[in-house]
Structures are given as C-alpha cells and as structure tokens.
Amino acid sequence: MITVSSLKHLRIPFSLFLMPVFFFALAITPNLQELRILWVFLSLHLFLYPSSNAYNSFYDQDEESIGGLKNPPKVTPDLFWLSLLFFAVALFIGLQINWQFASMILLYGLVSMAYSYPGIRIKKYPWASWFIAGFFQGYFTFAMAYVGLSDLTWASVLKPHVIIPGMLTSMMLWGSYPLTQVYQHGEDSKRGDNTLSLKLGIKGTFYFSNLWFILTGIAFIWYFISKNQQEIIWVYLGAMAPIILYFLLWFSFVRTNPDKYTNYSWAMGMNAISALFLNAFFIYYFFENTQILQVFGN
Template sequence: MPVFFFALALTPNHNESRILWVFVALHLFLYPSSNGYNSYFDKDEESIGGLKHPPKVTKDLYWISLVFFLIAIGIGATINFSFALMLLIYGLVSMAYSHPWIRIKKYPWLSWFIAGLFQGYFTFAMAYAGLSKLSWEVLYKPHVFIPGLLTSLMLWGNYPLTQVYQHKEDSRRGDRTLSLALGIKGTFLFSSSIFMITGAAFAWFFLDRNQTQILWVYLAAMTPIMLYFLTWFNFIRLNPIKYANYNWAMGMNYFSALALNAFFIYYFLENTQILQALGY
C-alpha cells in the first residue's frame, strides 16, 4: 500500500474512478490472489505472514486465488490493456515464486532480487500506469524508474527480516531463503546496510526536488521503525534463537506499514496540493 500511495503522489493525471479501481484491483484482488496461491503451495505449518497458527490449506484456496487473479485482470482491462498486462505479469511472477515447477523461493539471491523488484519498482510503475491510464512504456521513464527503484530498496532491506523466523519451516521444504543463507545476525547486518542506502537515496530524491520539509517528515516517520529495528537487533545479538521470532517480525511489519502509509499519504496530499485546493 505505501508503494501505491507513493505512485499516487507522483501521478500527473488524477481521476477519482481510476484511483478507486486501481486500489481495488491491487489490494482486494491481486495481492490476496498472490498470497493465497503461494500459501497453497507452501502449505505452511508454522507461523507465516499475519497468521501465527495458519490453518491447513485446501483446494478451495487454490481456485479462489485464480478467480481473484482473473477479477484483478478484468478490472485492469477496464482501464487499459497495458495495466491489465502488467497485472498479468505480476501475477505470473508471483505464482512462479512458490510453484514447485519453478519455485523461485528456493534460490536465495534470485528470490530476494525478484521479490523486491516486482513488489517495489514494478508495482510502482504498474500503479502509476493504471492511475494515469498510461501504457507499459512508463517502465522505462526516469520519472517512474527512479522512485520505483527507491521502493525496491525499501523492500530489499525489509524482505530478509520477514524470513528470519522461518528458518526451520523453510529448511523443512528445502527452500534456501536469503535469511537462511545469511544466518540470523547476518540478516540483520545485511538489512541495516540496505536501510542506510535507502535512507540516503530518499534524502537525495527529496533534496533533488527541493522538498526539504518533506525530507524532515520522512526522517521523522522512519525514526520509530529504526528504533524498533535497533532494539530488536540488540536482543538478537544477545540471543538470536530466542528473539528471531514471529512476534518481533510482525511488530516490525506493523510499525513499517503504519509509518510508511502515514508518510506517503501525507506526501500525496502535500505533493499534489490537494489540501490547499480544498482550502486547508
């Protein structure tokens, strides 16, 4: 959702109907479809995502995920062909992530790169194209590529942390995730280095746009996330096995989601000057 709001903040052609339908296509159908489809093939028995005790998957989940996928593409087609095609590509890559025939998930660096690329840059470009009713050629435009790459940096930093409590589950399935390859402490060192690069990149982006005030708001929004991360990292250094758990990982997700969504909604309102236009 932060990626959607970031794209919305930079979109030149706002239209209330398109904003609604792009949001619905992505968040109510495409993402749930992806999540359900991957969950079906992962068949997780331990904590995963937002579920501490995931139920056993059934064939119904598989079929519902495909129906949701088709609905997302159908909604995309009402906007334009390019947006529908990008929804299709995102969904197929997501399916390849966990499907046993390909299972990108079992390749640590490849899965890290592809997940961050498609959930960040590609999603940003896809949302931008849908919101503005533009073609897939936006993928190559600098004004889309650069902020899109920033969103990928965010995800490349956070992605290994979402795997840090799943080492036993991933090992059982034969998936060598990046966190498993790096080890628990290595995961935190790696993520902290990406976070520093991400912060510097966003600072450059806002300063290049002469948005110093936005930069300070961004840094304020990132502060609780970094404090939580550093606190968790400190506990990990004391006892990696004990603190690399579901509750700490979900706490990181919740803090990140809350702060990032709040910031990018603010950035959308400020960058588009909607509040000023309404007299606020």
C-alpha cells in the same frame, strides 16, 4: 465450496504492508481521477495481492507461522481455485482502465506464482528470490500503479520520473524482505528453500537489512533534494525514526538471545510499525506534492 481456512489464507489485511508503494505512486501521479484511484486500489490490494498470498500458501503448505497468520490453518483444495478467482477479478478490474495495466497485473501474478510453484519455485534461490521479490513488489508495482492511476501505457514505466522513485521502493523492500524470512529458517530448511535469510544467518540478516536501510535513507534524501523538497526530508526522517528504533531494539535482543526473539511476533511488529509510519508519510507526501488540499481550499 469456499472454506474458512481458504479465506484466512488470502491474508487480505497483509496488503496493508504493501500500501506505501501505492501511496507513493499516487503522490507523483499527474492525472488523478477518483474512479481510477478506486480501481487500482481494489485490483491490487483486495484481489491481486490476496490471490498471490493464497496461491503461494497452497503450494507451500505451511505448518508454522507465515506473514499475516500466526497459526495458519490446513490448506484445502479450494484454495487453489479461490486464488485463481481473485486473480481473474484483479485482471477484470484492470481492464476497466486499459489493457496495458491489465497486462502488468497479469505479469505480476505470473511471477508471484513462479515464486512457489514447484516446477520453478523461485523461493529456493536465495539471491534470485530476494531480487525478484523486491523488484516486483517495489519498482514494478510502483510503475503498475502509476500506469493504472494515470491511464498510461507500458512506455511510461521507463521514464526517469517513474524509474527513480520506483527503484527507491525496491530498495525499501530489499532491506525489509530478508527480515520476513528470519523466523522461518526451520520450515524453509525442511522444504529445501535456501532463502537469503537462511543463507545469511540470523545476525547476518540483520546486518544486511541495516545496510540497505542506510542506503535507502540516503537515496530518499537525495531524491527529495533533487526535487527541491528539503522540508520533506525532516518529515521522512521523523517517520523513519520509530521504524529504525524498533529495528535496533529487536536486533539488540536478537544478539543476546536469538532463539527467543527471532519469532513471528517481532517480525510482524516490524512489518506493522513500518506500514503504519510509511503509509502515514506517503499519504502526507501525496497531499504535499499534489497540493490537493490547497486546490480544495480555493
């Protein structure tokens, strides 16, 4: 029997925070087809990511706030099987496109399991977990979505037109990832998980993320210039402005009183505002880059 607590641990709304990667891949996909768009979206955001959330929650046994759950309910045994069921459904949907896309879903799922599985537990290694999480939730997910959306093969993930934007998404996540850990120092310490944020310290985490935000901004501007899309730069900067303002405001409060402002609400606020404006930007970029509105207009 599936319990209510297990359904909550799927944290399906939390998938919103990873949607910018999907929309960016959608924006550069040359071979769009409505059914494939639906299959890829459902397999990733409704089944694969919730499966990963549930599996990691099962092994973490969190008692304090986690991403998407301020007060996580007690984990029950059915959560493990529910996570595997969602993983199986994600694989089944992936096979409706091709086996290469399904195999990428399989690899992503196995890596996400290794993140919290006690025998491996990537999470306890600060730099490895930071790199792997950013790489797989960024570049690899971008490439996986691209392959699924266009019904392509593994060979396409090594093409420059996939690698470059894919690595841009990893850069975004390498900047934001430590901020998702900044309010969990106490619980991570109890479990022996030496996360990157714990290693850097609270203020060090903000300085580290700020550096990556700057590098990411420069990289995106270069990308749009290289594609002769200078007009997109101003839209991108407009979308980033409220995100950076929120970050700087949060950091200013943290510098004066870290115990009060390093909390779940501020961290989730950072995630929410980032998801809102980045999703909006990449949806806009999808319409501009594909010129799909002009096609319908004609």
